[in-house]
Amino acid sequence: MVTRLIARVGLMYPGDPESLAIVRGAGGFSRLSQDELAQVTVTRVEAGDFCDDIPVESLPLYLERGLVEHVEVSE
Amino acid sequence: MPRYGSNSFGVLIVDGYDLLATKVKGFAYKVASLMEPTGGLGDTTKSKGPSGLQEASLNQDGAFFDDAANSGHAALKASTAVSRILTFAIAGNTIGQPFVGMSGAYTMAYEVIAKSGSSPMTKANAAYDASGQLDNGVILQDHATKTADFNTKTLGSPVDYTVDRGQTVIPITSNSIANPSVVTTPVPHGLTTGQKVLISGVATSNPTINGERTVTVISATQFSVPVNVTVAGTGGSFVLATSVNGGAGYQQVTAFSGFTGFVGKIRSSADDVTYADLITFTNVTAAPAKEQKTVAGTVDRYLCFDGDVTGTGSLKVFAGFARR
Numbered sequence: 001m002v003t004r005l006i007a008r009v010g011l012m013y014p015g016d017p018e019s020l021a022i023v024r025g026a027g028g029f030s031r032l033s034q035d036e037l038a039q040v041t042v043t044r045v046e047a048g049d050f051c052d053d054i055p056v057e058s059l060p061l062y063l064e065r066g067l068v069e070h071v072e073v074s075e
Numbered sequence: 076m077p078r079y080g081s082n083s084f085g086v087l088i089v090d091g092y093d094l095l096a097t098k099v100k101g102f103a104y105k106v107a108s109l110m111e112p113t114g115g116l117g118d119t120t121k122s123k124g125p126s127g128l129q130e131a132s133l134n135q136d137g138a139f140f141d142d143a144a145n146s147g148h149a150a151l152k153a154s155t156a157v158s159r160i161l162t163f164a165i166a167g168n169t170i171g172q173p174f175v176g177m178s179g180a181y182t183m184a185y186e187v188i189a190k191s192g193s194s195p196m197t198k199a200n201a202a203y204d205a206s207g208q209l210d211n212g213v214i215l216q217d218h219a220t221k222t223a224d225f226n227t228k229t230l231g232s233p234v235d236y237t238v239d240r241g242q243t244v245i246p247i248t249s250n251s252i253a254n255p256s257v258v259t260t261p262v263p264h265g266l267t268t269g270q271k272v273l274i275s276g277v278a279t280s281n282p283t284i285n286g287e288r289t290v291t292v293i294s295a296t297q298f299s300v301p302v303n304v305t306v307a308g309t310g311g312s313f314v315l316a317t318s319v320n321g322g323a324g325y326q327q328v329t330a331f332s333g334f335t336g337f338v339g340k341i342r343s344s345a346d347d348v349t350y351a352d353l354i355t356f357t358n359v360t361a362a363p364a365k366e367q368k369t370v371a372g373t374v375d376r377y378l379c380f381d382g383d384v385t386g387t388g389s390l391k392v393f394a395g396f397a398r399r
Contacts, residue, residue, distance in 0.1 A: 010352035012228065012342060012381070020348075028347025030233040030377060042226075047352075058349035067351050 001072045005059075007051045009067050013058065015041035020055055085168025086218050087135070088393055090159045091363025093218070093329040094135065102163070104133040104175065106209055133161065133177075136200040160365040161203065162325050162393060168217045170232040173240060174395045176210040176325040178367035210323050212397025213239055215341060215380040218329070222389045228342070228350060228379035235347075236376045236398070237273045237314050247277060247311040250284050254303035255291065258284070263295045264313075271316035271345075271376070274300070280308025287316050287376075317345070318398040321371040324354040326394045331362035333388015341396055344377040353378070354396075362390065374398055 014020040019040040026032045032040065045051050051068060062068045087094045087102065107130055110123040164174040186200040213234050216227055227233060236242070245264055251257040258274075266272065268291050277285050281304065288300040324341045331337070337359040342350040354368045380394045 010340065010342075010355070011349060012226070013349040023348055028377070029228050029344075029350075029379075030235055030347050055348050058346055061345055062349070062351065 002075050003070050004050050004073050005052050005054060005068050006071045007045045007047055007049050007068055009047050011045050011051055011054065011062075011067075012042055013051075013053075013055055015043040084163075084165050085172075086162060086164035086174060086214075086393060088163070088218070088327040088329060088365075089161050091327050091329055091365040093391075101136045102134070102165075104163075104209070106130070107132075130204070133203045134200070135202075159203070160325065160327070160367050162327055162395065164214060168214070168219075170214050170217050170227055171234050171238075172214050174212055174214050174325075174397075176212060176323065176367065176395060176397055177208070178323070178325075179208075208323075208399070210325075210397030210399070211241060212323070212325070212395045213241075213378070214393075214395045215378055216339075216382070216392060216394035218327075218391065218393035220330070220389055220391045221382055221384070222387075224383055226379060226381045228381075233344070233347065233350075233377045233379040236318065236374075236378070237316055242314045244312045244314055247274070247313060248309070250277060250280055250300075250304060250308040250311075252304055252307050253299075255299040255301045256280070256284055256304035256308075257293065257297055257299050258290075260296050264292075264298060266290050266292055266298055267319045268292045269373075270319055272313040273316045274311060274313045277308040277311030279306060280304055281306035284308060285311070316376045318374045319372065320399045321369060322374050322396055322398040323367055323369045324356070324394070324396045326356045326364075326366050326392065328359050328362045328364040328390055328392050330389070330391035331359065331364070332390070334360075334384045334386045334390060336360055336385035337390055337392070338383045339392065339394055340381040340383070341394065342379050342381055343375040344379075345375040347377045350377070350379060359390075 014023045022036050022040050023029055026036055054068060109126045109130060111126045113124040114122045158179050160178045162174055162176045164172060166172045215234055246261055248259045248261050269289060271287055271289050273287050274285050277283065282302060284300050284302050290298040290300060292298050326339045339356045340352050341354040343353040344350040353370060356366050356368060378396055382392065
């Protein structure tokens with residue numbers, strides 16, 4: 001069994017480490033320039049999808065609110 | 076101080092009907108606090124007191140009468156028993172600008188006026204009384220035509236609550252040497268424990284308490300922030316970074332062709348990195364379509380609108396959110 005993160009609501013977040021670095025460097029999506037926006041990819045998950053790659057800075061609040069959960073699944 | 080003329084009146088949609096196309100000449104809305112007589116036998120002067128209730132009314136006049144499909148007459152001819160969803164914006168049809176929304180606007184009067192003379196075109200007026208709350212919010216999706224999936228976050232336009240023009244800037248008198256530091260305000264701060272604020276302009280505090288902080292309420296004029304301050308600070312102010320009384324999302328679809336479905340969502344974020352669904356509107360398959368959905372509890376700092384279409388075609392949609 002392995003522990004995975006599952007979304008309980010729809011989520012959107014930077015889709016890869018390079019995109020996350022661009023968003024973090026700018027201080028958030030609302031601060032991205034048009035050029036930076038063009039370089040960013042976005043991951044969309046729906047409720048019930050796995051979201052193991054959710055940015056670590058978002059995880060504590062979303063766990064606290066029950067928007068994501070740790071679940072045990074077969075390997 | 077911004078001033079707005081008729082060219083800034085950017086949105087007027089009633090139940091999914093775009094009424095700006097009918098060239099409305101005048102529009103007014105009023106919110107009145109209801110008073111109740113408080114006098115009695117023996118009094119020599121009349122007295123009144125606030126009842127705690129408010130009522131809202133709206134009037135639009137001078138629109139050209141239009142009985143084409145999906146136009147003004149179709150929108151307004153229904154009986155007074157129909158509860159309408161109404162959204163309008165007087166400061167421009169732009170993401171981040173304010174809008175007013177209402178669910179529960181009942182048409183109390185609809186006049187069609189035909190006359191001869193210098194202005195012979197037939198006109199139409201409508202008056203609404205409201206049952207329920209008039210919401211003041213922010214536009215998340217400007218009334219615009221879309222032909223594919225879209226998201227206002229990745230288009231560069233998420234809305235930040237801390238720069239909302241409807242915010243009240245609360246002054247700070249000082250913050251103390253303490254862990255956590257105690258912030259004192261000269262006026263009631265109105266905060267709830269756990270709420271987030273954006274503090275700025277505080278001088279000399281070491282370390283600084285400027286930035287986004289989660290508060291713990293101590294009294295009406297004091298709260299603490301989780302900073303171990305060793306040199307007291309003075310001055311500064313704060314605005315809210317989260318709201319705690321939920322809110323209402325509005326979506327109006329005024330045109331729809333080709334697509335087999337459209338799902339609009341309002342998403343929120345505390346950190347502007349990960350966004351979560353806040354409101355999911357019902358799948359739309361035809362226009363006109365309108366919906367208001369409410370949420371309770373904390374609403375985070377950043378909001379955006381996401382549109383997911385099925386098939387190929389085009390639609391015209393407006394969306395906004397009002398914090399309560």
